[in-house]
Amino acid sequence: MCEKAAADAGEFNVKQWSTNSSSLKGLVAWVRRTVPLVWRVLSLxxxxxxxxxxxxxxxxxxxxxxxxxxxxxxxxxxxxxxxxxxxxxxxxxxxxxxxxxxxxxxxxxxxxxxxxxxxxxxxxxxxxxxxxxxxxxxxxxxxxxxxxxxxxxxxxxxxxxxxxxxxxxxxxxxxxxxxxxxxxxxxxxxxxxxxxxxxxxxxxxxxxxxPLMTLAYTVLLPLVEQIVRRYFDSSLRAQMRREQGLHNISVSVVNETVQMIRTVKCFSREDKHVALVSLAASGIAKETQNDRLRSAKQGLAQLLPDITQRSVYCFCLWCGLVWMERDxxxxxxxxxxxxxxxxxxxxxxxxxxxxxxxxxxxxxxxxxxxxDRTPQIRSGAHAEEVQGDVEFRDVEFAYPARPDVQVLRGVSFRMAKGQMTALVGASGSGKSTIAAMLFRHYDPLVGAVLVDDVSLSQWDNTALHSQMALVAQQPLLFDTSIRNNLTYGCRRDVSDEEIEAATRMAAAHDFILRFPAGYETYVGDQGAQISGGQKQRLSIARAVICKPRILVLDEATSALDAEAEGAVQDALDTVMVGKTTLVIAHRLSTIRNAHSIVCMRDGVVVECGTPKELLAKQGYYWNLVKRQVCTLDDLSGFNLELDQHPAVEASA
Missing domain, CATH: 1.20.1560.10 (ABC transporter type 1, transmembrane domain)
Known part of the structure; x- marks a missing residue:
């Protein structure tokens, strides 16, 4: 596998090296290709x-x-x-x-x-x-x-x-x-x-x-080297590129293993990664040892410049000794x-x-x-205060990395100002994609996303994002103190009282004080020194401190235990008051207070309405609720509300 990858990587380079042959035509081609590159460096x-x-x-x-x-x-x-x-x-x-x-x-x-x-x-x-x-x-x-x-x-x-x-x-x-x-x-x-x-x-x-000796030297040296290198260079350069390709693969495996070390140790697959590095190393050894003639040529090629130089030098010395008696x-x-x-x-x-x-x-x-790459998403000039009305209008989208797979197809729904809208559906139905498009990480291929009846393409990105906040399913923190992470999204000075109020609301204040350094505790690379639940509570507190007009919660309580989830959910209910909130959830208990629910399946909106309207339809959302009611016992009040619904009673 490594050898094939290296050969594939080396094929282009060998072709390029062959273009850079020692012939005059190859030299001219190399100069034409290289001079603009060097000139570009000089211009910088x-x-x-x-x-x-x-x-x-x-x-x-x-x-x-x-x-x-x-x-x-x-x-x-x-x-x-x-x-x-x-x-x-x-x-x-x-x-x-x-x-x-x-x-x-x-x-x-x-x-x-x-x-x-x-x-x-x-x-x-x-x-x-x-x-x-x-x-x-x-x-x-x-x-x-x-x-x-x-x-x-x-x-x-x-x-x-x-x-x-x-x-x-x-x-x-x-x-x-x-x-x-x-x-x-x-x-x-x-x-x-x-x-x-x-x-x-x-x-x-x-x-x-x-003049005569110098002319002989300047003519003979390039001529002799031209003849010798023309014979040795092509195969040796190809070998060097293949060896470099194998080396790059080995480095890539090591980097990926270090980044995924927890997963590697979890599955005890150290042997697999050692085997990959060993395969690349054996490929390098094979490239350098399997052909004695090529190895001999490589050793000789390393001596060629010195041999050629010395030969021409000795010739000029002989000429000088002969002519020294005269001039x-x-x-x-x-x-x-x-x-x-x-x-x-x-x-x-x-x-x-x-x-x-x-x-x-x-x-x-x-x-x-x-x-030279030009960003396709450019910031607009609209920089007004956000009111909170959001609309997805006939949006179609496919990720640039997978242009043949359409993720969203004709998605249309509205999020009313100051209300909570929930997105539900199976994994891969396009829920997180909608959240990413709301932050304008991507532009729709067809249709538009509007905030306050203004297309996102016309909004100033900085002005818009300063009035929005996101709590992701897998929050990442910077390798700095808890305080700096909490105030990261704010462009204003934040008082200690605001920070403490936000952390109390997110049920994070107590565990922060248990650290010896308190709010000055460093969380490590991507928050590696604290637990997943702690990272999620800090992410919620960070969103609270920002005081956003539009709040996006992508499975915001998925990493919390039942006790913490209840406290944080109550806090979020308080935070969401007066804010336009988009909640992405798999556990339907977290969206029991939603004003409207949008049901997604395979990138299409299949249902949209209030919880009671959707339950009355006995459609996609009703089936989701029935499935969770039958398998979960922790829905409490939501479960009771469902049992008392006429549609459920009739089905029973």
Whole structure:
């Protein structure tokens, strides 16, 4: 399974790698695809606003590159001092002669030696100063840019529709907006710029010393590497992508196991997850060991850049030794060979950096595709005070993740201002979807949802949601204190008296005081350090503190015991007075005071009316009530009311 998934994941990447072949056509295609991506990264860095900082870093790069190139020249001058005379040094080391004339004078070898030492020291000092200054400015600029980009990316993430969170895994979303890839590419830009400037500077010096040898070097090195890499690269790159695919699957299994650790331990299926990771690991081992020829090619390919570089270097050395008797001085030959070594290292680094950019290409592409995603649900401009009239008008809907499965079909009903409307029906009938659409997590495909006769698409989301509250069936709390969780939904300052009154109403005050830190107790990740019933009572208290005009209760008391449920239900009855309330319930005892009931089945409203009207019809709701009356003994007053209903008496 892991191998197949990795192969499927690797198939696209191998195809992409084959496009990036070492041929000229592949190189041009890669440049055309990569340059816009790099330019997009550079545009995010806002170079114009950081012009002086960027110019300072660029100047420091130029100074460091010049110092790197001058050090071999000055070293070569040492050999001229040892093997030549003053006139030879003056003739062939013009920079040294210029430096000498301004320092110790040029009357003999000792002043020239002092000038060489001074030149080397000056180059080292300038190089160090340029590095410190450039790195400091670059770090300050990067920190400022990272702060701005992090805020912009997080705002963009929060602005996305709920459909994005439904269709993309959580860890993939985090990966798309993380700054690690951006930072790496930013460092890549500065690194490649520095190396290219150094490479160009040193090539200029090489051409100045020996144009013919430098021309041979610059032609032979790419040509030989082109021939060798063309044979080795394709299969090795495919193998690397398959190994990376298997590694990603292994990491995915580990992440999912950690997130679902309670379920794993509950069913004692640690062995299953260990087997999955082991399968991925064995696949990686198989990819690297099952083919000796491929392994040998991989080992040889790792040596190829160095072998090629050394071969061309030795050839140029041989040419220099042959020609040294004619035109070369010892200093020139020394400077040339030192420069050649530096150029070889730079070529290797530039090649490695372009390989890293190729490796990050897909990640950056996913990042920018996500950043270019435009939310379909946009906030309107209507920001009046909510009165509480709600209407669903011929609503049809299917989740974006499952567009072929229609969840709501022609749903129409009204919620009167200040009254309680109950939604009942089997699981999967669309009740929670209606609650989600009321908060405009989704827009209907057909029809409209209206609040105070104004479509939700025209309401300002912030203004509307500040007057609404939700108590979910599975409430989640933030990893902060109880107090902060309780006041999370309020944009105003909340007094301690209001908090205590709300928690007393939700039957939460007593258990909060039993914690050593009281209201300052941290609840852990998603409220993991408190029980489900405690989380639900805190969620109810949070809704009470918000003082909403529209209240949605999605199985708000499902996690409470019978005693707590009775107390909380009485409190909710008090809270719901004067508020438009939508109650989603399976236990019909919780909706005995509902003004109207909407019965859902398979995404369709099958019945709608008051409890007495629906009981008199002896339809869908009547059957639900009869089923619960026959199986439950805890309906108390509701049960008695049902027994006294004429329709039930007649059926008996």
């Amino acid at each position: 860095l806002d170079w114009r606003r950081n012009l002086w900082s960027s110019a300072t870093v660029a100047l420091c790069i130029c100074v460091r590159s010049s110092c790197d190139a001058w050090q071999p020249v000055l070293t070569g001058a040492v050999f001229n001092l040892v093997n030549g005379d003053q006139h030879e040094v003056e003739r062939e080391s013009h920079f040294l002669y210029f430096l000498c004339s301004w320092t110790f004078g040029c009357s003999g070898r000792l002043p020239l030696a002092r000038s060489v030492i001074l030149g080397l020291m000056l180059a080292a000092v300038l190089q160090s100063l340029a590095r410190v200054l450039g790195d400091g400015v670059k770090k300050e600029m990067r920190n400022k840019q990272n702060q701005e980009m992090r805020i912009a990316m997080f705002e963009h993430l929060l602005a996305q529709d709920q459909a994005v969170y439904d269709t993309i895994r959580q860890r993939d979303l985090v990966q798309k907006v993380e700054l690690r890839a951006m930072n790496e590419v930013t460092e890549w830009v500065w690194g490649i710029a520095s190396d290219i400037v150094k490479l160009a500077t040193q090539l200029v010096f090489l051409f100045a010393i020996s 070369f001085s010892a200093g020139d030959m020394t400077a040339y060979l030192l420069l050649i070594q530096q150029v070889g290292g730079l070529v290797q680094r530039v090649r490695h950096q372009f390989t890293e950019l190729q490796r990050r290409h897909d990640l950056l592409l996913d990042h920018f595709e996500f950043m």
